[in-house]
Amino acid sequence: MSEILPLETEIRRRIAVAGPMPVAEYMALCLADSEHGYYTTRDPLGARGDFITAPEVSQMFGEMIGLWMAATWKQMGSPENLRIIELGSGRGTMMKDALRAAKVMPDFLKAVVLHLVEISSALEAQQQRTLEPLSMPMFWHPALIDVPPGPAIVLANEFFDALPVHQAVKTEHGWHERQIEIDSTGSLAFTIAPDPIPQFDRLLPPALRNAPDASIFEWRADNVAMELGKRLTRDGGAALVIDYGHAQSAIGDTFQAVGRHAYADPLSAPGSIDLTAHVDFQALAKAVEAMGASVYGPVTQSQLLRRLGIMTRATSLKSKAAAGVAADIDAALKRLISEGAAGMGVLFKAAAFAHHALGVPPGFEG
Ligand SMILES: C[S@@+](CC[C@H](N)C(=O)[O-])C[C@H]1O[C@@H](n2cnc3c(N)ncnc32)[C@H](O)[C@@H]1O
Known part of the structure; x- marks a missing residue:
């Protein structure tokens, strides 16, 4: 098993204490954490x-x-x-x-x-x-x-x-913030917040309000x-x-990771x-x-x-x-x-x- 990077340890600690973390918070930590961030x-x-x-x-x-x-x-x-x-x-x-x-x-x-x-x-x-x-x-x-x-x-x-980008996922109950959790196998994984974001439709351009379930919308x-x-x-x-x-x-999931000129899993190797x-x-x-x-x-x-x-x-x-x-x-x-x-x-x-x-x-x- 590969070694867990210090930033992943910190992310896991935060999720254990405060619960699943919004994608934007994860991205901010991965890129700009003052000690272990990618750009830092x-x-x-x-x-x-x-x-x-x-x-x-x-x-x-x-x-x-x-x-x-x-x-x-x-x-x-x-x-x-x-x-x-x-x-x-x-x-x-x-x-x-x-x-x-x-x-x-x-x-x-x-x-x-x-x-x-x-x-x-x-x-x-x-x-x-x-x-x-x-x-x-x-x-x-x-x-x-x-x-x-x-x-x-x-x-x-x-x-x-x-x-940092936020993501929301549409379900039959509304739009839920996309988050990162520790799943049952112990890995970082995507999930959604249990409750929908109140009045999220008001943030959406009118043309996107009827998007089908499972659609993802991103905003900063x-x-x-x-x-x-x-x-x-x-x-x-x-x-x-x-x-x-x-x-x-537009609707769509464009959250992506790149390392050594190739696409990677955004939840692998944080930082x-x-x-x-x-x-x-x-x-x-x-x-x-x-x-x-x-x-x-x-x-x-x-x-x-x-x-x-x-x-x-x-x-x-x-x-x-x-x-x-x-x-x-x-x-x-x-x-x-x-x-x-x-x-x-x-x-x-x-x-x-x-x-x-x-x-x-x-x-x-x-
Ligand atoms: C993808 S690089 C682009 C660099 C350069 N503009 C180019 O085209 O080669 C992103 C740049 O933005 C900086 N950066 C990222 N987030 C930033 C932030 N929140 N505030 C200031 N600079 C940031 C990075 O350190 C880096 O210099």
Whole structure:
């Protein structure tokens, strides 16, 4: 029998004391426990880690984001002081590539103070190594609410999918919170709360209220999205959120685990594998909009990157590259914009949120 990890011992202790644990509480502990959480203890990105993100696939991804930021800054009226805030920067790769691409607009770079919101001290250290050569003012914060006020461009790539998700299961009596228990064999297992969640239908979009029994609905706390909307409305600016998920709220179980680039059982090895769930862009937009900000999209990642000029950038990079490297550029481009059913180009979506006076942000026209 494999050794029980320290976090699993803690989860079992909590269930023994307080009863079954909601999926969101389990996910929060697994990812962010201050001692044993997945993000607290490691750098999980890259070919030798557990998963790879778009900025790690190709420099072209960050470069397109850099062009988006520079164009958005112009649209904001080129403020002399701009906060660039990134939520969950991973290794800092996207920001490094974005700011290199934005060198074409030196006045933009002069205006920038960087603010990185990060819970992982391992990744914060990596971000410092990646970004310090840029020699610009930069600060780290544990949460968006800690970033000082001021006009801002906010970026979040694969951030919201890592925030804890709640699940509810429909039965003939209503919607019950999905929980994790210790079953009769002594294993961690899914169960549901005995009582339905009162008035849950009011939370559900009307189209989903007649879902069949056994349907699963997922939702997240709105605090980060509301803070984002409040900030944009109060201080001006725009946000670009890219993540995998669905444009409209939907029924389905998307709670998943990934370790070493393969899917795993989310209840196995707590704290040592990545847990995520798809982002409900409709719910995200609703929370941002409730705080007075305007919402654009979502468009697919493929649409956004093409509109920002990724095809031209790939051609330019290839024209200067050796034959083997040119093939790598083509492969990376294909991966980022692939439109097959499970392709990154369509599974990933981009939404922009902005102060109402900004107008349509770049890449969201039409
Ligand atoms: C999937 S990684 C994406 C990293 C990067 N954006 C990229 O695309 O490569 C998620 C990032 O969000 C951070 N993160 C997760 N939950 C967070 C939270 N609640 N607050 C701040 N950062 C968080 C992780 O440590 C990590 O840097």
